Amino acid sequence: xxxxxxxxxxxxxxxxxxxxxxxxxxxxxxxxxxxxxxxxxxxxxxxxxxxxxxxxxxxxxxxxxxxxxxxxxxxxxxxxxxxxxxxxxxxxxxxxxxxxxxxxxxxxxxxxxxxxxxxxxxxxxxxxxxxxxxxxxxxxxxxxxxxxxxxxxxxxxxxxxxxxxxxxxxxxxxxxxxxxxxxxxxxxxxxxxxxxxxxxxxxxxxxxxxxxxxxxxxxxxxxxxxxxxxxxxxxxxxxxxxxxxxxxxxxxxxxxxxxxxxxxxxxxxxxxxx
Amino acid sequence: xxxxxxxxxxxxxxxxxxxxxxxxxxxxxxxxxxxxxxxxxxxxxxxxxxxxxxxxxxxxxxxxxxxxxxxxxxxxxxxxxxxxxxxxxxxxxxxxxxxxxxxxxxxxxxxxxxxxxxxxxxxxxxxxxxxxxxxxxxxxxxxxxxxxxxxxxxxxxxxxxxxxxxxxxxxxxxxxxxxxxxxxxxxxxxxxxxxxxxxxxxxxxxxxxxxxxxxxxxxxxxxxxxxxxxxxxxxxxxxxxxxxxxxxxxxxxxxxxxxxxxxxxxxxxxxxxx
Numbered sequence: 001x002x003x004x005x006x007x008x009x010x011x012x013x014x015x016x017x018x019x020x021x022x023x024x025x026x027x028x029x030x031x032x033x034x035x036x037x038x039x040x041x042x043x044x045x046x047x048x049x050x051x052x053x054x055x056x057x058x059x060x061x062x063x064x065x066x067x068x069x070x071x072x073x074x075x076x077x078x079x080x081x082x083x084x085x086x087x088x089x090x091x092x093x094x095x096x097x098x099x100x101x102x103x104x105x106x107x108x109x110x111x112x113x114x115x116x117x118x119x120x121x122x123x124x125x126x127x128x129x130x131x132x133x134x135x136x137x138x139x140x141x142x143x144x145x146x147x148x149x150x151x152x153x154x155x156x157x158x159x160x161x162x163x164x165x166x167x168x169x170x171x172x173x174x175x176x177x178x179x180x181x182x183x184x185x186x187x188x189x190x191x192x193x194x195x196x197x198x199x200x201x202x203x204x205x206x207x208x209x210x211x212x213x214x215x216x217x218x219x220x221x222x223x224x225x226x227x228x229x230x231x232x233x234x235x236x237x238x239x240x241x242x243x244x245x246x247x248x249x250x251x252x253x254x255x256x257x258x259x260x261x262x263x264x265x266x267x268x269x270x271x272x273x274x
Numbered sequence: 275x276x277x278x279x280x281x282x283x284x285x286x287x288x289x290x291x292x293x294x295x296x297x298x299x300x301x302x303x304x305x306x307x308x309x310x311x312x313x314x315x316x317x318x319x320x321x322x323x324x325x326x327x328x329x330x331x332x333x334x335x336x337x338x339x340x341x342x343x344x345x346x347x348x349x350x351x352x353x354x355x356x357x358x359x360x361x362x363x364x365x366x367x368x369x370x371x372x373x374x375x376x377x378x379x380x381x382x383x384x385x386x387x388x389x390x391x392x393x394x395x396x397x398x399x400x401x402x403x404x405x406x407x408x409x410x411x412x413x414x415x416x417x418x419x420x421x422x423x424x425x426x427x428x429x430x431x432x433x434x435x436x437x438x439x440x441x442x443x444x445x446x447x448x449x450x451x452x453x454x455x456x457x458x459x460x461x462x463x464x465x466x467x468x469x470x471x472x473x474x475x476x477x478x479x480x481x482x483x484x485x486x487x488x489x490x491x492x493x494x495x496x497x498x499x500x501x502x503x504x505x506x507x508x509x510x511x512x513x514x515x516x517x518x519x520x521x522x523x524x525x526x527x528x529x530x531x532x533x534x535x536x537x538x539x540x541x542x543x544x545x546x547x548x
Contacts, residue, residue: 002378002379002380004378012297012533013532013533013535013536014536015293015445015532015536016290016293016294016297017294019289019290019293020290020291020294020346020366023286023290023346024367024370024371024374025374027348027371027374027382027383027384027385028374028378028380028382028383029380029383030380031378031380039536039537039539039540040536040537040540068377072294072297074301088377090370090373090374092294093298095369095370096298096364096369097298097301099364100298100299100301100302100364103342103362104276104278104302104305105276106276106302106303106304106305108301108302109301109302109303110301111301121485121488124530125489125492127437127531128434128437128489131436131437131440132436135409135412135436138409160402162405162406162409163401163402163405163444166405166440166444167444170437170440170441170444170531171289211395214395215399215402218399256398257401257444258287258289259286259287261287262287262288262289262313262314263313263314265313266313266314
């Protein structure tokens with residue numbers, strides 16, 4: 001077994017470096033990675049302290065191969081310091097910035113912090129507005145709320161609606177409402193009254209019944225609500241409804257919140273608000 | 275003025291490619307970029323349709339320079355097709371995967387969808403648990419809730435606590451509760467009773483009073499609550515409390531939700547739960 005320490009180092013949050021680094025490392029099956037993320041490394045002093053710390057960790061595993069460093073650092077001095085450390089380097093900033101400068105025939109500003117910074121008050125406000133909207137319309141539906149929603153997620157209890165709505169709000173600034181299908185809704189053959197005027201905005205979520213059973217058992221053990229039979233009935237009924245009313249839908253069983261949110265954005269041709 | 279069309283193309287959500295691409299482009303001031311993101315391009319057919327669409331768009335702006343394509347595509351055939359299109363290419367996958375294969379002395383699986391996929395049921399459950407916890411402890415505080423929280427954000431109304439808590443839950447699986455400082459809390463010199471047993475878990479958020487005034491005006495125009503004088507008084511009082519009780523704190527004024535969440539993770543030495 002190949003063992004490697006992995007360091008994601010960024011002058012900002014490190015969320016992007018970590019995410020791209022992880023997606024590259026996920027392509028390798030037979031290596032065991034021990035990963036750490038270090039955000040906000042934006043001064044030579046911080047880099048010095050970090051590298052001393054890394055050196056200590058590396059010395060703990062003397063028989064391991066050299067560590068991998070995935071970094072995104074704008075400042076030349078900090079970057080040079082990191083890149084001089086004996087490791088295998090993947091430099092997300094420098095690898096591309098020079099060729100981009102050539103292509104665009106203009107010099108990069110080389111300013112730290114233009115990435116995730118508050119793009120503008122306006123876009124921040126849109127994001128907050130969307131989050132507040134989503135929180136106010138989570139399981140507590142009003143006609144007014146549905147009217148103002150960009151999209152309405154429909155599904156049985158615990159099918160993944162709430163986190164998907166929150167992600168749509170945080171990542172894309174969308175006003176995502178959700179409508180939980182109750183046992184009453186599911187025993188009827190017609191679309192719930194409140195949804196009838198908003199059919200074009202509906203998106204369904206379903207989930208594998210065994211998975212749903214496990215999730216609900218955590219919440220209300222040994223209840224009718226959580227029983228496998230009830231979960232099977234509810235999901236089958238919900239899917240019938242989606243088919244009958246031609247509501248596009250997805251299963252949340254094998255998808256992350258990111259994938260669900262992005263799939264809904266594409267399927268509903270939604271325009272992000274910032 | 276230099277005008278460029280920019281395409282972020284991914285076989286998954288595109289969130290990472292877009293984010294890294296944006297951070298590179300933000301380094302260039304004098305270029306106007308017209309950006310579009312295309313997720314889930316994972317078959318040759320989808321790539322063909324997309325490239326035909328891109329070609330149409332490019333022909334609309336005949337006097338513009340060639341487009342930029344930022345891509346992350348694992349499948350060789352799909353990638354080759356994209357990379358053969360006449361554009362300036364930044365290939366986030368292929369640029370690094372070969373050298374990683376050499377370094378790790380093992381072949382990449384070259385499987386699409388190992389990035390943002392549900393890492394495991396367990397980590398999905400942790401994320402959901404954190405989101406549910408955060409929703410249940412947003413402004414509605416119980417002793418039990420504070421007991422189980424990983425971190426408790428404290429601040430005046432509209433200082434950015436809720437979105438930051440949600441991001442901590444979604445991105446890091448952390449149970450983030452929040453405690454809004456009421457005018458009563460602020461008129462006292464002692465820490466609110468409910469927080470007294472949890473001082474080690476507190477993190478403060480403050481905000482520029484003029485910014486707070488604008489945010490609150492949107493919500494309750496011309497109220498005492500939203501008045502600049504009241505916003506100044508509340509934020510000054512809150513900051514005094516943070517100093518008096520040595521509660522670490524940050525201003526949300528110029529920071530994104532991502533930056534706030536990551537800063538809190540680091541400052542409180544929190545361990546992500548997945």
